[in-house]
Amino acid sequence: xxxxxxxxxxxxxxxxxxxxxFFLFFIGLLWWVFRANQSYxxxxxxxxxxxx
Amino acid sequence: MQxxxxxxxxxxxRDFAIATMIFGVVGMxxxxxxxxxxxxxxxxxxxxxTSFGRIRPLHTNAIIFAFVGNAIFMGVYYSLQRLCxxxxxxxxxxxxxxxxxxxxxxxxxxxLPLGFTSSKEYAELEWPIDILIALVWVTFxxxxxxxxxxxxEKQMYVAIWFYIATFVTVAVLxxxxxxxxxxxxxxxxxxxxxxxxxLVQWWYGHNAVAFFLTxxxxxxxxxxxxxxxxxxxxxxxxxxxxxxxxIFIYIxxxxxxxxxxxxxxWAQSLGVVFSIMLIAPSWGGMVNGLLTLRGAWDKxxxxxxxxxxxxxxxxxxxxTFEGPMLSxxxxxxxxxxxxxxxxxxxxxxLGWNGLLTFAIIYWTIPRIYNTTMYSKKLMNVHxxxxxxxxxxxxxxxxxxxxxxxxxxxxxTAEGTLQYPEFLKTTLQILPLHVLRSLGGTLYFAxxxxxxxxxxxxxxxxxxxxxxAAEAPSLEKSTLFKKGEFWHAVxxxxxxxxxxxxxxxxxxxxxxxxxxxxxIKSNIPTIASVKPYTPLELEGRDIYIREGCNACHSQxxxxxxxxxxxxxxxxxxxxxxxxxxxxxxxxKRTGPDLHRLGxxxxxxxxxxxxxxxxxxxxxxxxxxxxxxxxxQINVDDLSKKMxxxxxxxxxxxxxxxxxxxxxxxxxxxxxxxxxxxxxxxxSSDKELIAMIAYLQRLGxxxxxxxxxNK
Numbered sequence: 001x002x003x004x005x006x007x008x009x010x011x012x013x014x015x016x017x018x019x020x021x022f023f024l025f026f027i028g029l030l031w032w033v034f035r036a037n038q039s040y041x042x043x044x045x046x047x048x049x050x051x052x
Numbered sequence: 053m054q055x056x057x058x059x060x061x062x063x064x065x066r067d068f069a070i071a072t073m074i075f076g077v078v079g080m081x082x083x084x085x086x087x088x089x090x091x092x093x094x095x096x097x098x099x100x101x102t103s104f105g106r107i108r109p110l111h112t113n114a115i116i117f118a119f120v121g122n123a124i125f126m127g128v129y130y131s132l133q134r135l136c137x138x139x140x141x142x143x144x145x146x147x148x149x150x151x152x153x154x155x156x157x158x159x160x161x162x163x164l165p166l167g168f169t170s171s172k173e174y175a176e177l178e179w180p181i182d183i184l185i186a187l188v189w190v191t192f193x194x195x196x197x198x199x200x201x202x203x204x205e206k207q208m209y210v211a212i213w214f215y216i217a218t219f220v221t222v223a224v225l226x227x228x229x230x231x232x233x234x235x236x237x238x239x240x241x242x243x244x245x246x247x248x249x250x251l252v253q254w255w256y257g258h259n260a261v262a263f264f265l266t267x268x269x270x271x272x273x274x275x276x277x278x279x280x281x282x283x284x285x286x287x288x289x290x291x292x293x294x295x296x297x298x299i300f301i302y303i304x305x306x307x308x309x310x311x312x313x314x315x316x317x318w319a320q321s322l323g324v325v326f327s328i329m330l331i332a333p334s335w336g337g338m339v340n341g342l343l344t345l346r347g348a349w350d351k352x353x354x355x356x357x358x359x360x361x362x363x364x365x366x367x368x369x370x371x372t373f374e375g376p377m378l379s380x381x382x383x384x385x386x387x388x389x390x391x392x393x394x395x396x397x398x399x400x401x402l403g404w405n406g407l408l409t410f411a412i413i414y415w416t417i418p419r420i421y422n423t424t425m426y427s428k429k430l431m432n433v434h435x436x437x438x439x440x441x442x443x444x445x446x447x448x449x450x451x452x453x454x455x456x457x458x459x460x461x462x463x464t465a466e467g468t469l470q471y472p473e474f475l476k477t478t479l480q481i482l483p484l485h486v487l488r489s490l491g492g493t494l495y496f497a498x499x500x501x502x503x504x505x506x507x508x509x510x511x512x513x514x515x516x517x518x519x520a521a522e523a524p525s526l527e528k529s530t531l532f533k534k535g536e537f538w539h540a541v542x543x544x545x546x547x548x549x550x551x552x553x554x555x556x557x558x559x560x561x562x563x564x565x566x567x568x569x570x571i572k573s574n575i576p577t578i579a580s581v582k583p584y585t586p587l588e589l590e591g592r593d594i595y596i597r598e599g600c601n602a603c604h605s606q607x608x609x610x611x612x613x614x615x616x617x618x619x620x621x622x623x624x625x626x627x628x629x630x631x632x633x634x635x636x637x638x639k640r641t642g643p644d645l646h647r648l649g650x651x652x653x654x655x656x657x658x659x660x661x662x663x664x665x666x667x668x669x670x671x672x673x674x675x676x677x678x679x680x681x682x683q684i685n686v687d688d689l690s691k692k693m694x695x696x697x698x699x700x701x702x703x704x705x706x707x708x709x710x711x712x713x714x715x716x717x718x719x720x721x722x723x724x725x726x727x728x729x730x731x732x733x734s735s736d737k738e739l740i741a742m743i744a745y746l747q748r749l750g751x752x753x754x755x756x757x758x759x760n761k
Contacts, residue, residue: 014318015325018563022300022329029296033289045284047135047209048275 056204056525059518060133062420064146066515068126069413071154073503075122076409078161079114080496086111087489090641091482093674101165103674105599109176110164115401116174116264118157123409124268125153125192128215130416131275132196135212137205137523141198145191152188156181167597168238171633172253174260175229179240182230189226193219200546204523208546210291214271216546217299217553221263224557229256235695236688239593243699246628247314247575250636251568255306255561262302265400266368269408270298270337273365276412277344280357286343294336299553301329303560308379311388312609313636314625316574319564326560327379334372341365356431360411363439367403371396386461389605389640391481392453395446402442402495410434410502417506423513426505434501441495445488452484461613469616474643475668482672578626581752583701584745586715589692590684591745594738595635598676605637606646606749620647620750627753630701642673649751654722655729657743679739684719686712718744 088095089104096103140146159181169176232240242249278285307323352358378387418424459477462470471477608614610622623646664671689711697703723735
């Protein structure tokens with residue numbers, strides 16, 4: 001990432017902010033997804049096949 | 053629990069399918085016409101309405117909004133009803149949506165050849181049509197959300213999240229990018245100027261690809277691919293992860309269309325970083341699609357529908373790997389403005405959108421007509437024609453892109469440009485353009501096979517306009533239970549879900565746009581840059597009308613190969629502050645024009661515009677003889693200047709009042725110049741205005757330099 005930052009002033013702030021937002025969001029997402037219970041996941045997978 | 057009986061509306065699905073096929077033919081034919089003109093300019097028949105700059109937007113709009121758009125609606129109306137176990141919310145809204153969308157397409161087909169255009173790519177339609185689009189789109193949204201609210205299935209399957217994200221994001225993109233100030237019923241100016249306009253446009257343009265060509269098709273993939281393969285999606289958890297990451301990350305990546313431009317560096321960097329991150333969620337979708345077919349490869353081998361899914365999803369994977377690579381600055385430096393980008397988008401359009409659309413038509417039509425496809429053999433023929441078509445399209449375009457991109461940058465040992473004459477690099481790639489149009493013809497031929505096959509199928513079956521179904525009613529109290537998996541809760545609340553999706557996409561847009569708009573230092577002003585004179589303004593509007601920006605950029609990048617070729621400084625943000633809209637372009641079929649002013653005498657431009665080959669032998673630029681015949685329309689001049697003034701262009705009231713006189717004076721002096729060279733052109737012709745504009749391009753900054761010396 002250094003080469004992107006090298007020739008730009010004030011880049012760090014925007015970059016760090018947006019990355020932080022994303023990584024926090026993504027870690028939260030991961031945490032929730034892996035807590036999901038399997039019967040729910042299985043039910044969702046089969047939805048398109050329900051009766052039609 | 054009570055069992056309810058109801059009907060699915062198949063007629064609306066059928067109608068969208070017909071529209072998809074009709075506009076597929078139109079869009080591809082116009083594409084072929086445009087492709088042929090790039091080696092045989094006479095193919096425009098010498099008519100202004102079919103010249104390249106006007107039909108290129110017709111082609112892109114027809115394919116994106118008419119062909120792919122109708123295909124999306126076909127697939128959404130079919131799958132949404134079944135996933136919700138409910139008929140569409142309102143039949144009336146369904147019809148309004150259908151006919152409203154076709155009306156928009158009709159208006160586009162009329163206005164674009166007439167030259168009524170905003171010039172902003174994939175958003176060319178003028179403001180009254182923009183308003184119509186917003187209304188029809190909202191009709192679609194109400195109909196969709198209404199259906200979701202009255203559903204009989206508690207959970208929203210992943211396909212529906214993609215549909216919701218599509219609806220809300222396209223609405224936001226369309227409205228923000230189309231903000232323009234009307235001058236007349238057929239003419240408006242973007243409220244943004246220069247760098248800011250470019251940022252908004254490519255935030256829109258990039259996300260139109262994301263939320264019109266990608267998310268709805270991922271939704272369709274998640275419904276149709278498992279259905280066609282007869283097995284559930286490989287990983288539902290992966291679909292949750294890649295959905296949210298995809299919509300979050302996509303929205304930031306727009307600036308990768310503006311690398312090495314005068315967009316502030318920090319915004320370019322954000323675009324690059326997020327573009328590279330995009331590989332992960334994109335491939336999440338591809339892997340999920342392809343792995344759904346695992347263990348079913350024997351079936352893939354003899355089911356043309358599955359073959360189309362397999363190749364289509366693979367094309368998606370290739371295009372979404374290539375996209376991030378093209379965002380790397382050093383790759384972008386070569387690829388941008390060349391046919392490489394054309395190859396890239398067509399792998400996406402022909403491979404991903406096209407093949408998935410075909411597969412969905414083949415899967416849906418026999419089901420709503422209660423029959424089977426007329427001929428599986430013809431489906432296979434189509435599969436091969438389409439696949440070969442893509443290969444014969446993409447390879448020549450990649451080759452052409454590398455060739456031209458490298459030729460532009462090649463220096464001799466003495467340090468001068470190897471190919472100083474731009475035209476030489478164009479002529480080099482013409483054979484590849486011929487091959488490309490053959491590839492396109494193959495692909496088109498395959499599409500005709502589909503249409504024949506569908507007609508035969510429809511004849512042997514009969515439409516089940518209302519398909520009976522039944523499902524237990526959904527009691528409200530069962531909707532929300534305590535302690536549930538959060539996403540399960542979200543999936544039950546379409547409105548909350550929608551709001552969250554909007555939030556995701558607004559963050560990215562806002563972080564990029566607000567500083568570019570509010571912080572002055574992001575676009576340093578240049579004192580010598582002045583607004584266009586009335587005549588130049590008219591010339592610029594003719595440039596927009598003719599779509600010159602389809603072939604010419606106005607954006608000299610900070611490379612020695614460009615400052616050398618274009619004999620001037622690279623383009624600065626401050627030079628564009630009065631450009632409503634910006635005209636940077638995205639493709640250099642001809643040379644950049646930003647430093648054109650003063651390069652040639654007026655007479656050169658006269659001859660070149662009337663017949664480019666007289667000045668540049670072998671040129672493939674269209675002839676513009678009508679510019680020497682048509683009169684400048686001066687009726688709206690003061691209205692135009694007032695509109696621009698209200699957007700911050702510093703025209704004084706006197707300047708506006710005396711606009712016609714000022715214009716006449718400048719026009720006379722150009723006509724006199726021409727007369728000295730033996731050219732008799734009366735001063736009220738459009739070509740005079742065009743020359744004025746071309747001679748002005750990029751000269752303000754030269755004045756400053758002279759002043760500084």
